[in-house]
Amino acid sequence: MSSLPDWLIAIIGVVFPGLGDPNIIEYNGYVEGDYVYVAPAAVGRIVSIQVAEGEAVSAGQNLFQSDDTHQSAMLRAAQAEVDVARANLENLATGGREAEINVVVASLDQAKADQHLAQATLERSQRLLAAGAVSQARVDGDLASLQSANARVAQLQAQLSVAELPARNAQRIAAEATLEAALARLDDARSALDDRTVEAPVGGRVDMVFYEQGEVALAGAPVVSILPSDSLKALFYIPEADRTQMSLGDIFDVSCSGCPTEVTARLTRLAATPQYTPPIIYSSEERSRLVFRAEAALDNAGGLLPGQPLSLRPRE
Template sequence: MLDTILAWISALLAAIIPGYGDAPVPHYSGYVEGEYVYVAPSVTGRIKTLAVVEGDTVKADQFLFDMDSTKQQAAVRAAEAKIGTASANLNNLETGSRDPEIEVIKASLEQAIAHRNLAESALKRTEDLFAREIVAQAKVDVDRAALEEAEAQVAQLKAQLEVAALPARSAQLLAAQKTLEAAQADADLARSQLDDMTVAAPVEGRIETVYYKAGEVAAAGAPVLSILPPNALKVLFFLPEAERADFALGDQLEMECDGCDTGIKVTISKMASEPQYTPPIIYSREERSRLVFRAEARIPAGATLLPGQPVSLRRVK
C-alpha cells in the first residue's frame, strides 16, 4: 500500500513540477505492411487456366496461369510460312535458273545453230550460182541477211544460257536477304508473344490475393494475383514534427505488438522529407505539434508478423 501511495505521489509531482522524475520513453504507433509482387499479363486476353489459389506457396518460375493463345498460335504459323517463302526466294536467286529452264535454253540454242549452219550453206551455194551468173544479186543479199539473223539468234541464246547460270544481281540478293531477316524477326516476335501467354512466378512466396477467375478477361498490365515474398515485411509509423530531427536512417527501434515475440528490433530504412496528414492551416508554434512524418523500418527475417498488424515502437536505449 505504501509503495502504491509513493508511486502516486511521484506521478503527481512529475505532472506538476517540470523536470521531476524520469521522462517517459516515447512510443510510436504503426502497422505492418507487405511489399507485394503483382503478377500481370503483358497482353490483354482471356484467362484459360489458373493454377493457384490464395494461400498457396509457390517457387520462382512455377506456373501460375495462362491466357487463351489461339491468335498467337496462328500468328506463329503465319510467320513461319513467310520464312519459308522468303528462304525459297533467296535460294532461287542465289542459284540461278532451275535445271529444266536451262535445258530448254540449250535446246533452243542447238536449233538456232542448226538454222545458222543451214543459212551458211545456202549462202555459199547462192554465191557460187551468182559467180556463174545463174542467180541475181538480190538472191545473194537475201541469203546473207538470213545468215546474219541466224547468227544473231545463236548469240542471243548463248547469252541467255550464261545469264541463266548466274545468280541474281547483288541488289536483288540484298533485298531477298532483308525480306528473309524481316520474316525471321516477325516469327521471333510471334513466338515471344505466344510465350507471354504463359505466366510463371517471378519470385517465391505466398499467394496473397487472386483478383481474377479462369474465363475472365484480364487487361494488359492489370494484376491477376499478388505474391508476398518471404521477409518482405516493413513497419510504417509516424514521427511527430518535434522529434523528426532526432532520427536518422539506420537507427533501430524495438517493436511491440500483441502476440509478438519480445525484443524484435527494426531498422529505419526510409523517412519522408515532407509531413503527412498536414492540416490546411498556418504552421504556428502551437499547430506544428500536429505535423507527423511517415517513416519505414525494415523487419528482420524470421519475424512472425502479418500485413496490417498494428505495432508500437520505442527507441532502443
Template sequence: MSRLPGIALSVLLVALLPACSRHDAVTYQGYVEGEFVYLGSSQSGKLKQLSVTRGQTVAADAPLFSLESDDESHALVQARQQLAAARAQLTDIQTGKRLPEVDVNRAQLAEAVAHARKASLQLTRDEAQYSAGGIAKAQLDDSRANADATAAQVRALTSQVEVARLPARSQQIVEQQAQVAAAEAAVAQAQWKLDQKRVTAPAKGLVYDTLYREGEWVPAGSPIVRILPPQNVKVRFFAPETVLGQLTPDRRVTLHCDGCAADVPARITYVSSEAEYTPPVIYSNESRAKLVFMVEARPSVADATKLHPGQPVSVALQ
C-alpha cells in the same frame, strides 16, 4: 543494519527509471505494409487454369495461371508457315534459274550454233558461185541475210545462258528480304501474344489473393493473382520532429510485434520531407512537438515473412 536492503532497493528503482524513460523515448508506433504485385495478362480470354491458391508461397518463375490460347496458337502456326514461304522464295531468287532450265537454254544455244555454222558455209559457197556467175545476186543476198540472222540468234541465246546463271536483280532481292523480315516480326508478335496467355511469378512471394475463378472471362489488363514478395514488406512509423535529425537512411531499428517470437531487425530506407500532421496554429516551441514525420524501414528478406500487412508494431531506434 535493517536499513541496507531498503536503500539497495531504492537505488535499484532509481537506476531502472531512466532506462525505462529512454526506452519510451525512442519507441514509436507503426504498422506493417506490403507493396503488392498485381499480375494479369495483356490479352483477354477465359481463365483456363489457376495454378495457385491464396496463402501459398510460390517460387520465382512458378506458373500462376493460363488463359485459353487456341486463336493465338493457330496464329503462330500461320505466321511460321508464311515465314518459311518467304525464306524459300528469297533462296530461289538468290540462286537464279534451276539447273534443268539452264540445260534447256544450253541446248537451244547448241542448236543455234549448228544453224549458224550451216548458214556460214552456205554463204561461203554462194559467194564463190556468184563470183563464177553461177547464181543471181538475190540468192547471195538471201544467204548473207540468213547467216547474219543465225549469228544474231547465237549471240542472244549465249546471253540467255549467262543470265540464267545469275540471281535476281538486287532490287528484287532487297524486296524479298523485307518480306522475310516482316514475316519474322509477325512470328515474334504471334509468339508474344501466346506467351501472354501463360503468366509466371516474377519473384518468390506469398499469393495474397486470387481475383478470378477458372472458367471466368478475364478482360485484358485485369489482375488475376496478387502476390507479396518478401522484399516488398516494409514498416511505416511516425516519429516526432525532435528526433528528425537522428533518422537517416540505413540506420538500424528494431521492430517489436505482439506474437513475434523475437524482435525483428530492420533498416530505415526513407524519411518523409514533409510533416504528416500540422497543428492549426502558428508554429511555436510548444506546437512543434506535435509535428510527426513518416519513416519507412525494411527488414531483411529472411525476416520479412515474420511480418504481415496491417500488423501494428513498435519501432525502437538503435
C-alpha cells in the same frame, strides 16, 4: 525522477507501450507489404489458373494461362512467311533453276544448228552466183538468214549467261531485308504466344486471385497478387521533434503481440514533408502534432502479417 509510482508506470507500459517510462522513445505503427501485381500483357480469356490464395510460389512458376488460339495461328503464319522469304533468297543466290537453264541450252543448240545451216546455204549460193546459176537476190537473202541466225545465237548465249548467274546485288539485298522482316515478325508472334502463359516474377505467397477461369482479363489488369517473402516493412510516424535525430539506416527493435524474438527494422524511407491533423495552425502549440511518415525494412519477420500493429524502439 517520475512522480508516478513504479507499479503504475509498469501497468501503463503494458497497456500503452512507450508511455510507461517517459525516458523511453517508442513509435507505434503496423506491418505493410509491397505486393507484386501480376497481369497479362494483352486482353484474353483465362483458360486455367494454376495457383490458389495462400499458396507459396517460386519465381518462374506458372500462375495462369490465357487463350492462345489466335497467337498460335499468327505464329504459324509468321513461320510460313520466313520459309517463303528464305527460299526466295536461296533461289536468287544460286541463279536460275536447272530446268530453266536446260530450256535455254536446248534453244541455243537449235540456234547453232540453224546458224551452221545458214552458213552452208550462203556459201553454196555464192558459188552458184559465181557460176551464174543464181541471182544476186538469192545470195542477199541467204546472207540475211545467216545474220539472223547469228543474232539468235548471241541472244541465247546472253540469256544462258544471265540464267547461270546469281541475282543482282540489289535483288539479293531486297530479299535479305524481306527475310529479316519475316524473322522479326516471327519473333514478335512467338513472344505474343509466350505471353499467354504468365509466370511468377518473384517468389512469395499468393495473396489474392482476382479472376476466375473463363473470365476475360484486360491488359494490365492484375489477375494474381503476390506478397514476396522479403517485402514486409514497418510503417510508422515520427514526431517533428524526433525527425532531425533520424537517419536512413537507423536500427529499431520491434515488438508486438506474438512477434518472433529479435525482430529488427532498418529505416529505409523518411518523408521530407510532415502530415498533420486539422485544424491547420502553424503555432508552437500545434507543431507537436506534426508527424513524418517513415518506413523500415523488417528483418527476421517470419510470422508477421500485413496490418499487424507494431511498436518500434530506436536502438541506442
